[in-house]
Amino acid sequence: MTEKQPVISIRNITKRFGNMVAVDDVSLDILEGEFFVLLGPSGCGKTTLLRMLAGFEMPSDGQILIGGQDMAGVAPNRRPVNMVFQSYAVFPHMSVTDNVAYGLKIAGLEKSEIRHRVDEALDLVSLGGLGTRMPDQLSGGQRQRAALARGLVMRPKVLLLDEPLSALDAKLRAQMQFELAELQDNVGITFVTVTHDQDEALSMASRIAVMNKGDIAQLAEPSDLYEHPANRFVADFIGSVNIFEGKLTVDEPEQAMVDCPELGRVFLNHGVTGAHETTVWVAIRPEKITMLPAGRAKAKDSPADTNIAQGQIKGMSYLGDVTIYDIRLDSGRSIRVSRPNLSRWDQEEFSWDDKVSLHWHPSSPVVLLS
Amino acid sequence: MSLLNRSPIAPLEYTRRLWMRAWIGATLFFLYAPLLVLIVFSFNDSKRNIVWRGFTFKYYGKVFENDTLVAALGNSLTIAFLATLVSIVLGTLAAVMLWRFRFPAKAGIEGALSLPIVVPEICMGVAMLVFFARLDWPSDLVWPLNLSAITIAHITFCFPFVTMVVRARLASFNKEQEEAARDLGASEWQTFRDVLLPHMKPGIIAGALLAFTLSLDDFVITFFTSGPNTITFPVKVYSMVRFSVTPEVNAASALLILLTIILTTVALKLQDFTKATA
Amino acid sequence: MQDWKGHKTAFAAIAAAPMAWLIGFFIIPLAMVWLYSFGRNIGLTEIDISGTFANYARALEPLYLEIFGKSVAVAALTTLICLIIGFPIALAITFAPEKWRPWMLLAIMLPFWTNLLIRTYALITVLRTNGYVNMSLGWFWEQASGLKVLVGLAPLPTWEPLPLLYNNFAVVLGLVYVHLPFMVLPLYAALDRLDKSLIEASLDLGAGHFRTITQIVAPLAGAGIISGVIITFVPALGAYLTPDLMGGPDSQMIANVIERQFKRANDWPFGAALSFLLMYATFMLIALQALRTRKAEARR
Numbered sequence: 003m004t005e006k007q008p009v010i011s012i013r014n015i016t017k018r019f020g021n022m023v024a025v026d027d028v029s030l031d032i033l034e035g036e037f038f039v040l041l042g043p044s045g046c047g048k049t050t051l052l053r054m055l056a057g058f059e060m061p062s063d064g065q066i067l068i069g070g071q072d073m074a075g076v077a078p079n080r081r082p083v084n085m086v087f088q089s090y091a092v093f094p095h096m097s098v099t100d101n102v103a104y105g106l107k108i109a110g111l112e113k114s115e116i117r118h119r120v121d122e123a124l125d126l127v128s129l130g131g132l133g134t135r136m137p138d139q140l141s142g143g144q145r146q147r148a149a150l151a152r153g154l155v156m157r158p159k160v161l162l163l164d165e166p167l168s169a170l171d172a173k174l175r176a177q178m179q180f181e182l183a184e185l186q187d188n189v190g191i192t193f194v195t196v197t198h199d200q201d202e203a204l205s206m207a208s209r210i211a212v213m214n215k216g217d218i219a220q221l222a223e224p225s226d227l228y229e230h231p232a233n234r235f236v237a238d239f240i241g242s243v244n245i246f247e248g249k250l251t252v253d254e255p256e257q258a259m260v261d262c263p264e265l266g267r268v269f270l271n272h273g274v275t276g277a278h279e280t281t282v283w284v285a286i287r288p289e290k291i292t293m294l295p296a297g298r299a300k301a302k303d304s305p306a307d308t309n310i311a312q313g314q315i316k317g318m319s320y321l322g323d324v325t326i327y328d329i330r331l332d333s334g335r336s337i338r339v340s341r342p343n344l345s346r347w348d349q350e351e352f353s354w355d356d357k358v359s360l361h362w363h364p365s366s367p368v369v370l371l372s
Numbered sequence: 373m374s375l376l377n378r379s380p381i382a383p384l385e386y387t388r389r390l391w392m393r394a395w396i397g398a399t400l401f402f403l404y405a406p407l408l409v410l411i412v413f414s415f416n417d418s419k420r421n422i423v424w425r426g427f428t429f430k431y432y433g434k435v436f437e438n439d440t441l442v443a444a445l446g447n448s449l450t451i452a453f454l455a456t457l458v459s460i461v462l463g464t465l466a467a468v469m470l471w472r473f474r475f476p477a478k479a480g481i482e483g484a485l486s487l488p489i490v491v492p493e494i495c496m497g498v499a500m501l502v503f504f505a506r507l508d509w510p511s512d513l514v515w516p517l518n519l520s521a522i523t524i525a526h527i528t529f530c531f532p533f534v535t536m537v538v539r540a541r542l543a544s545f546n547k548e549q550e551e552a553a554r555d556l557g558a559s560e561w562q563t564f565r566d567v568l569l570p571h572m573k574p575g576i577i578a579g580a581l582l583a584f585t586l587s588l589d590d591f592v593i594t595f596f597t598s599g600p601n602t603i604t605f606p607v608k609v610y611s612m613v614r615f616s617v618t619p620e621v622n623a624a625s626a627l628l629i630l631l632t633i634i635l636t637t638v639a640l641k642l643q644d645f646t647k648a649t650a
Numbered sequence: 651m652q653d654w655k656g657h658k659t660a661f662a663a664i665a666a667a668p669m670a671w672l673i674g675f676f677i678i679p680l681a682m683v684w685l686y687s688f689g690r691n692i693g694l695t696e697i698d699i700s701g702t703f704a705n706y707a708r709a710l711e712p713l714y715l716e717i718f719g720k721s722v723a724v725a726a727l728t729t730l731i732c733l734i735i736g737f738p739i740a741l742a743i744t745f746a747p748e749k750w751r752p753w754m755l756l757a758i759m760l761p762f763w764t765n766l767l768i769r770t771y772a773l774i775t776v777l778r779t780n781g782y783v784n785m786s787l788g789w790f791w792e793q794a795s796g797l798k799v800l801v802g803l804a805p806l807p808t809w810e811p812l813p814l815l816y817n818n819f820a821v822v823l824g825l826v827y828v829h830l831p832f833m834v835l836p837l838y839a840a841l842d843r844l845d846k847s848l849i850e851a852s853l854d855l856g857a858g859h860f861r862t863i864t865q866i867v868a869p870l871a872g873a874g875i876i877s878g879v880i881i882t883f884v885p886a887l888g889a890y891l892t893p894d895l896m897g898g899p900d901s902q903m904i905a906n907v908i909e910r911q912f913k914r915a916n917d918w919p920f921g922a923a924l925s926f927l928l929m930y931a932t933f934m935l936i937a938l939q940a941l942r943t944r945k946a947e948a949r950r
Binding site for chain 3 (some may be wrong): 056057058077079080083084088089091093094095104108109125151152153156255260372
């Protein structure tokens with residue numbers, strides 16, 4: 003197979019609402035067959051970007067190509083993309099079948115063809131047999147499937163989904179995450195999804211663009227986002243993290259050292275890109291820190307007095323699979339540590355005000371330059 | 373705005389489309405041009421009042437020299453004031469009654485309370501005429517008692533509007549506030565005064581302004597209840613218009629339009645306009 | 651909600667005044683008119699309530715039926731024109747930027763707050779024979795005539811002012827002028843409640859604006875459109891002032907006939923019968939609307 007072609011090219015897109023810049027000079031390519039997720043907190047510009055792809059907002063600057071064609075001046079009803087709305091926007095005065103058939107009727111397809119494709123689409127989203135129902139007779143999940151079928155039946159180049167799972171309850175959402183990913187795999191249509199929910203993004207996406215204040219903070223595959231965040235915003239937004247400010251003191255190709263006033267010296271067994279003596283930030287995930295009773299910790303593969311810290315337990319929250327500990331370091335800063343409850347008695351090992359020592363592997367911390 | 377903002381028009385930005393702007397412009401022209409012409413020519417120094425002959429205030433002077441016109445304006449304002457006062461009391465009580473209690477024939481009573489809103493004005497005017505004639509309601513009392521028949525008629529069609537507005541406001545009341553007040557030791561009356569009444573206040577103000585305007589505006593019902601000594605402003609203008617179009621009527625009308633604008637502005641200020649409607 | 655039985659004192663304190671007023675000054679007067687409609691004149695001011703249906707029978711004579719029919723036609727035409735003008739306006743307000751919306755609503759509402767008589771009078775001043783509309787038209791006519799002379803053609807005949815007042819045209823125009831806000835507000839309320847993404851979904855699926863409006867917006871805003879139609883139609887049907895001041899001898903509407911029975915012809919029983927017929931017609935429309943909304947709510 004040849005290399006995948008970008009189905010959507012976003013080139014230097016800017017969107018201003020009055021003085022507010024919603025999307026700030028964003029460029030990115032979305033490849034054919036991808037499950038692409040735009041992830042970010044509310045107000046980061048992700049929905050605006052999606053709506054510009056659909057044609058409901060006009061960019062103030064820049065260019066959008068879909069299938070190689072410039073979309074400037076192309077109305078939403080003439081674009082080769084379809085959208086699944088956050089509220090689903092299932093027409094309440096039409097049956098499920100009529101909803102799904104709506105776009106095909108406008109396209110002027112033959113009746114038999116329409117019927118065939120509608121049935122196919124309904125089966126695809128497991129709504130077969132519910133075609134005669136009215137939307138108010140459907141559950142939230144079913145309405146969402148109807149909206150999905152209505153978009154898919156058009157066989158668009160790209161299906162745009164605006165917070166597709168936000169209106170569902172937690173259990174159903176988890177189930178739909180898998181189904182959506184599987185569905186996308188089956189139909190082979192490019193999906194572009196907007197969400198503020200990192201779990202949703204990590205579980206479904208082939209690639210994720212994390213957006214912050216109208217800008218793309220990082221564009222990467224899910225595991226890279228978590229293990230190799232590009233900056234403090236991404237590290238903090240995806241999952242839970244401890245971030246400490248420090249100075250880069252050793253900066254060699256195979257190893258590095260960061261002096262953090264609040265954490266101690268952090269040794270890394272790989273090089274970092276950063277100038278000597280500059281301010282950097284060290285990020286460590288709570289699950290990558292080992293906690294032991296005071297005095298028992300010793301960092302492996304690390305020089306003495308590095309990758310180790312002492313503190314006292316100031317808070318505990320038992321979450322079932324893991325317990326989260328809030329530890330006050332000797333420097334006064336708090337650090338978060340999570341510990342899997344591997345046996346049924348693990349959570350009883352530590353208790354409030356216990357003195358503990360912490361250590362971590364030199365490959366665990368990530369050094370961030372911004 | 374449109375000069376600076378040249379970004380393409382999004383599909384639902386109907387207000388930025390030229391044909392829509394033309395449509396809105398034409399409609400506003402249709403609505404406002406006659407009123408503007410009327411106001412402008414109240415300052416025109418000409419009896420025939422079509423060609424501009426120079427600026428003058430003399431017709432405003434004439435309005436105030438015209439004793440019956442001034443008296444009519446006074447009557448109208450007095451009636452509107454009294455009718456509003458009684459209407460907000462009756463209307464608020466009725467709103468609380470409907471919102472608060474379950475009682476027999478409630479749907480019927482609710483319907484009856486909205487009747488004065490929907491009954492054609494002419495039918496209501498006729499009913500008032502028949503009623504006061506049958507009762508031999510005295511019409512030669514001293515001012516302002518001679519206005520009582522008109523005021524009563526106005527209250528009857530104004531207070532259901534107050535009920536409607538206040539009731540809509542009550543729908544947004546969180547009953548737990550009331551329960552919280554009771555929980556903190558307030559009596560039923562104290563709860564009403566300290567919790568419910570403040571919540572209703574915007575509705576009551578809106579209802580009062582509505583009642584005032586409706587009363588000031590009414591011609592048909594007043595026409596059937598007024599006697600020779602109880603001319604209101606609309607009735608007076610009516611009789612003047614029947615005879616001829618004069619600059620004097622223009623001036624009097626312009627004054628009333630000014631009053632309307634003042635009242636509207638006050639209403640909007642009181643209700644924190646842009647926030648309330650947005 | 652509390653049951654009145656458990657709170658009799660509070661209920662009585664709250665209900666007494668408005669109920670007494672409603673009965674004393676509204677129900678009783680209406681009841682008197684209703685009784686009169688079954689009576690006949692005996693003497694100048696004496697009316698004998700004999701239970702006769704003669705007044706209603708007389709109302710069904712062709713002369714009055716025609717006036718009824720004409721009133722309905724004029725009110726229907728007014729409503730239709732208001733709908734055609736008002737729908738795009740309501741649509742525009744709905745989709746206007748948020749900070750403009752209250753001002754646009756205000757622009758539509760302000761004339762509504764202005765005295766009805768003044769608005770009618772203002773319209774009369776611009777429409778009369780030597781009013782502005784005729785003056786502008788005359789000016790255009792002369793320019794056109796001058797232009798024809800300029801290119802060597804015979805000039806147009808002398809301008810005759812159009813009879814814009816004191817006819818049925820004037821009545822409809824006046825009623826539209828007065829009732830337009832009645833139409834725009836319920837339409838706006840209905841459109842504003844509509845989920846905008848439904849419209850976007852329709853556009854997204856390939857429909858154009860016109861198709862979206864006919865297939866999605868109109869059916870979904872149907873209840874609002876109907877209530878706008880009724881809110882406009884009902885007062886237009888019972889209009890008195892506009893046909894009285896702007897109509898000609900043949901543009902009398904039902905309200906004018908009623909007024910004449912009471913003020914000039916002094917035939918109160920017949921006037922009472924007519925006004926109850928008008929009231930029944932109004933009630934029927936409103937009941938129909940109430941039934942519709944109740945059904946719609948029951949379905950939900």
